[in-house]
Amino acid sequence: xxxxxxxxxxxxxxxxxxxRLSSAGARxxxxxxxxxxxxxxHDTKDSHGLFYHPYGPHYFRTSSPVVLDxxxxxxGWREAAYRVRALARGKIWSFPINLRTYxxxxxxxxxxxxxxxxxxxxxxxxxxxxxxxxxxxxxDLYDLFFRDYTLKHWGRPAEDPSVCQRIPIxxxxxxxxxxxxxxxMPDEGYTALFERMVVASPHLTVHFNMSFEEARARFPHRHLxxxxxxxxxxxYRFGALPFRTLRFELEEKQPHELDGDxxxxxxxxxxxxxxxxxxxxxxxxxxxxxxxxxxxxxxEYPDRYVPGKSEPYYPxxxxxxEQQADLYRQAGAEERDVTFLGRMATYRYLxxxxxxxxALHKADELRRRHRWADGEKLKxxx
Ligand code: UDP
Numbered sequence: 001x002x003x004x005x006x007x008x009x010x011x012x013x014x015x016x017x018x019x020r021l022s023s024a025g026a027r028x029x030x031x032x033x034x035x036x037x038x039x040x041x042h043d044t045k046d047s048h049g050l051f052y053h054p055y056g057p058h059y060f061r062t063s064s065p066v067v068l069d070x071x072x073x074x075x076g077w078r079e080a081a082y083r084v085r086a087l088a089r090g091k092i093w094s095f096p097i098n099l100r101t102y103x104x105x106x107x108x109x110x111x112x113x114x115x116x117x118x119x120x121x122x123x124x125x126x127x128x129x130x131x132x133x134x135x136x137x138x139x140d141l142y143d144l145f146f147r148d149y150t151l152k153h154w155g156r157p158a159e160d161p162s163v164c165q166r167i168p169i170x171x172x173x174x175x176x177x178x179x180x181x182x183x184x185m186p187d188e189g190y191t192a193l194f195e196r197m198v199v200a201s202p203h204l205t206v207h208f209n210m211s212f213e214e215a216r217a218r219f220p221h222r223h224l225x226x227x228x229x230x231x232x233x234x235x236y237r238f239g240a241l242p243f244r245t246l247r248f249e250l251e252e253k254q255p256h257e258l259d260g261d262x263x264x265x266x267x268x269x270x271x272x273x274x275x276x277x278x279x280x281x282x283x284x285x286x287x288x289x290x291x292x293x294x295x296x297x298x299x300e301y302p303d304r305y306v307p308g309k310s311e312p313y314y315p316x317x318x319x320x321x322e323q324q325a326d327l328y329r330q331a332g333a334e335e336r337d338v339t340f341l342g343r344m345a346t347y348r349y350l351x352x353x354x355x356x357x358x359a360l361h362k363a364d365e366l367r368r369r370h371r372w373a374d375g376e377k378l379k380x381x382x
């Protein structure tokens with residue numbers, strides 16, 4: 001079957017492209033190696049009908065009206081307070097670091113001014129993530145919350161300052177993980193949102209359990225949108241790019257394991273900042289609004305990545321990996337009629353807002369570049 005766009009990957013980036021382009025009249029096919037929509041944003045339900053995120057937590061937030069308006073076409077929302085606590089030295093701490101955390105450290109009440117006095121002002125740009133954090137909070141709080149967690153999560157110290165800088169440090173008592181103006185979960189889950197995007201895409205077909213190679217042979221296309229790992233596209237020509245992978249264990253919780261509010265843990269997410277084998281446990285019931293006698297928790301273990309075998313999750317932000325990724329990006333820029341998009345194909349850490357923003361821009365650009373002569377044919381204007 002001839003199509004205008006072959007879209008590889010049914011994750012957030014691929015589905016935004018599919019919806020935008022097919023709504024403009026293009027014939028699109030989405031192919032997906034796995035058997036479900038949504039890529040790693042996919043959510044599903046346990047044996048008691050409670051949501052969980054099998055590929056790790058996805059906490060939607062945005063300050064972009066464009067992203068919010070677009071996604072709101074496919075879902076309603078349920079406002080969410082994303083609250084995280086840290087478990088360190090056998091004790092639960094307020095996290096991200098705020099005035100309360102400082103009070104817990106010194107064992108008494110304190111003022112904002114006192115905490116400000118404790119914090120330092122960096123006098124030079126940070127050389128790495130450790131530097132970025134210790135130059136503000138010193139080594140005590142760094143060792144407590146960042147040192148081991150970072151080592152576990154990445155399997156090495158984080159070179160790029162941006163990694164640990166994702167976590168805010170506040171002198172007031174605001175303990176929200178994010179500060180975006182809009183923080184909410186899709187009211188019927190992410191998978192329902194993705195299903196509605198597909199339904200809203202005229203004539204779109206989605207093929208599951210299909211490899212890129214098979215799809216390429218089966219669907220001659222004018223333009224390819226590729227959202228898989230970019231090194232795999234080029235058959236690892238410049239060596240396999242290192243990603244970090246994760247393993248998740250679902251724990252269904254019985255009524256006797258829950259507190260009076262029906263929860264298995266005190267917050268949506270607990271970070272384990274010591275040398276436990278896992279980094280976090282997530283109980284999405286805190287933000288899905290589902291009421292039940294049961295609950296569930298997903299425990300997250302960082303794991304070694306085996307190219308072509310493991311599921312890739314995190315590109316490694318470090319100079320050597322950036323250089324290698326640049327070789328692939330340059331090769332990608334030279335491919336005719338191919339667009340590389342999303343976290344795996346750009347080898348960049350993207351949150352959901354960034355992924356949607358980039359896909360909307362790219363779809364607009366392609367819609368301008370590719371003009372349809374009539375309902376059937378796509379005339380490519382270079
Ligand atoms: N981090 C940490 N301790 C924590 C939480 C985060 O050391 O309790 C560091 C770690 O290096 C992590 C980074 O901060 O990779 C970003 O954390 P975030 O919670 O944003 O991770 P993500 O949700 O992107 O996996």
